[in-house]
Amino acid sequence: MDKKEKIKERALLMERFCWYDKIYGIGRELDLPSFKPMEGLLSKAIPIYWNYSKEALEISEVINDGDLLKFVKKYPPEYELGLGGFHGKYYTATEKAEVAIKGSWDEIKKNSKKAFDRWGEKVYGILQAIINKNGESAYFDIIDEIENVLGYSYIPSYILPRLRTLKLVFKTGSNKYPSWTIPPEIIPLLQEELKIYLESDKKTKYVKEKVSEKDGINEVVLHSSHNLDKITEGIVQKRREVNIVFEYNFGINLFKSNELAISDIRKLCDDEDAFNNRIQSLTNLIDEINIKDESTKGSINILEKFLEANLSKHNKSIILNFRNIMALRSNKYPIHSDKPKFMVALNFFGLIYPPDWEDLWEIVLKKYYESLNLLKEAIDMK
Numbered sequence: 001m002d003k004k005e006k007i008k009e010r011a012l013l014m015e016r017f018c019w020y021d022k023i024y025g026i027g028r029e030l031d032l033p034s035f036k037p038m039e040g041l042l043s044k045a046i047p048i049y050w051n052y053s054k055e056a057l058e059i060s061e062v063i064n065d066g067d068l069l070k071f072v073k074k075y076p077p078e079y080e081l082g083l084g085g086f087h088g089k090y091y092t093a094t095e096k097a098e099v100a101i102k103g104s105w106d107e108i109k110k111n112s113k114k115a116f117d118r119w120g121e122k123v124y125g126i127l128q129a130i131i132n133k134n135g136e137s138a139y140f141d142i143i144d145e146i147e148n149v150l151g152y153s154y155i156p157s158y159i160l161p162r163l164r165t166l167k168l169v170f171k172t173g174s175n176k177y178p179s180w181t182i183p184p185e186i187i188p189l190l191q192e193e194l195k196i197y198l199e200s201d202k203k204t205k206y207v208k209e210k211v212s213e214k215d216g217i218n219e220v221v222l223h224s225s226h227n228l229d230k231i232t233e234g235i236v237q238k239r240r241e242v243n244i245v246f247e248y249n250f251g252i253n254l255f256k257s258n259e260l261a262i263s264d265i266r267k268l269c270d271d272e273d274a275f276n277n278r279i280q281s282l283t284n285l286i287d288e289i290n291i292k293d294e295s296t297k298g299s300i301n302i303l304e305k306f307l308e309a310n311l312s313k314h315n316k317s318i319i320l321n322f323r324n325i326m327a328l329r330s331n332k333y334p335i336h337s338d339k340p341k342f343m344v345a346l347n348f349f350g351l352i353y354p355p356d357w358e359d360l361w362e363i364v365l366k367k368y369y370e371s372l373n374l375l376k377e378a379i380d381m382k
Contacts, residue, residue: 001090009088010068011060012185015053016086017097022075023056034058065101072099084167088185108186111166112193119159124197125150126159127182127190130169136181138173157352158359231365232266238372239285245379250310254375256288269361278361282368283329286322300326307378314378321371324348325364 014023027035034055063071068091077097086093092104115123129145130137137145142160147153160180163169168190173179182190239255246254264281268274286299293302300322307314327345346353349363 006090007060008057009090009185010063011053011057013068013086013088013091013093013099014056014060014071016081016083016093017072017077018056018075019078020052023052023059026071026075027055027059030059030062032058032062069099069101072097082172083170083181083183084164086185087167087183089189091185105186105189108167108189109193111168112190115163115166115168116193116197121150122154122156123159123163124194125154126156126163127168128194130180130182131187131191131194135184135187136172136179138177138179142180155354155356157355158350158363159356161350161352228266228268228362228365231362231369232262235265235365235369235372236262238369238376242372242376242379245376249379249382252290254289254291255285256290258284258288261285265365268358270358272357275357275361279325279328279364282364283326286325286368311378311382313381315374318371318374318378321367325368328364 014026018026024035072093080095081093081097085095086099087104087108089103089105090101091099092102093099112127115127125146126142128149129142132145132149133141139160143153143155146156160169161171164171168182168186170181170183171178172181243253243255246252261281261284265278265285267278269278289299289303291302291306293305296302296305300319303322304319307318324345327341343353346355346360349360349367351360351363
C-alpha cells in the first residue's frame with residue numbers, strides 16, 4: 001500500500017462529502033494551525049485565501065480510517081454524493097454516503113473493459129479527451145479534443161450518457177452550462193487502462209486510406225460495414241418472414257417490394273447528408289404496405305388500426321418504433337434537425353443533438369428490426 005497515495009484519496013473522499021464550511025469545521029476541531037480563527041469580527045469566517053483541496057489534504061494527513069468514518073458520519077452530505085458516490089483504490093462510498101474502507105477499482109476496471117469492448121477507440125478518444133481537459137470539460141470542447149486525440153472528428157452523444165451507467169463519466173454543472181466529468185479518484189486507473197488499450201493487440205482497428213488532393217494528402221477513415229451488413233440482412237429476412245405469415249393469415253403480403261430502398265439502407269451512413277438519404281429509404285419501407293383503409297390517413301395509422309382489430313395482443317413498441325423513425329424524416333425532405341418532433345425522436349433513440357449519424361443510423365435500423373420481429377411474433381400468436 002502506498003501511504004501517500006491513500007492520504008490523497010482520503011482527501012478526495014472528504015472533498016466529495018463536505019462543503020467548505022464543514023472541512024473548515026473539521027480542521028478547527030482538530031486544532032490544526034491552518035485552521036486557527038482570525039481575530040476580530042471575522043473570527044468565525046472562512047479566510048478568503050483558504051485552499052479547499054490543500055486543507056482537505058492537511059486533514060487527511062493527520063487522521064486515520066477510524067477518524068474518517070467518524071467525521072463522515074458527523075458531517076453527512078446535505079444531498080446524495082455526486083459523481084455516483086466514490087470509487088477509489090482504498091475507499092468506496094455509495095450515493096447515499098455509505099462508506100467502506102475498501103477499494104472498488106476492480107469494478108471500474110471491469111466497466112472500462114466493457115466500454116472498450118463495445119466502442120473501441122471511440123471510448124478511448126472520449127476518456128482521453130476529458131482527462132486532457134483535467135477531468136472535466138464542456139461537451140463541444142470534448143468534441144474538439146477528441147479530434148486531437150484520434151486524428152478525426154467524432155461526436156460522442158451516443159456513448160457519453162452510457163458511460164454514466166458504467167460509472168466512468170458523469171454529467172455535471174448546471175442545466176444551462178453542463179459539462180462532463182470523470183471522478184478524480186478513478187483517473188489514475190483509467191490512465192493505466194488507456195495506456196494498456198493503446199498498446200494492446202485487442203485495440204479496435206480502423207483503416208486509413210490516403211487520398212491525394214491538390215493541397216496534399218488527407219487521411220480518410222474507412223469504417224467497417226460488417227455490423228451494418230448483419231443488421232440489414234436480418235431486416236431483409238424478417239420482412240420476408242412477416243410477408244409469408246401475413247399472407248397465410250390475411251391473404252396478402254403486408255410489405256410491398258422496394259429493392260431500391262433495400263439497397264440504400266445497406267449503405268454506410270457517416271454524415272448528416274447520408275443519414276437524410278438512408279432515413280428516407282427506410283421510411284419508404286414503412287410507408288409502403290398493402291393494407292387499404294380509405295377512412296384512415298397515414299400508413300402507420302392504418303397498420304395500427306389493423307393490428308388493434310386483428311392482433312389485439314400485439315406489442316405497442318411496433319408502432320412506437322415506426323412513429324419515431326418517421327419523426328426523423330421531415331415533412332419536407334431533407335430533415336430539419338431543429339424541429340421539435342425530430343428532437344423528441346432523437347431522445348427516444350437515446351441521443352442528444354448533434355448525434356453521431358453513424359450511431360444513430362445503426363440504432364434506428366435495430367429498432368426497425370425490433371418492430372419487424374415483434375410483428376411476426378404477434379402474427380404467429382394469432
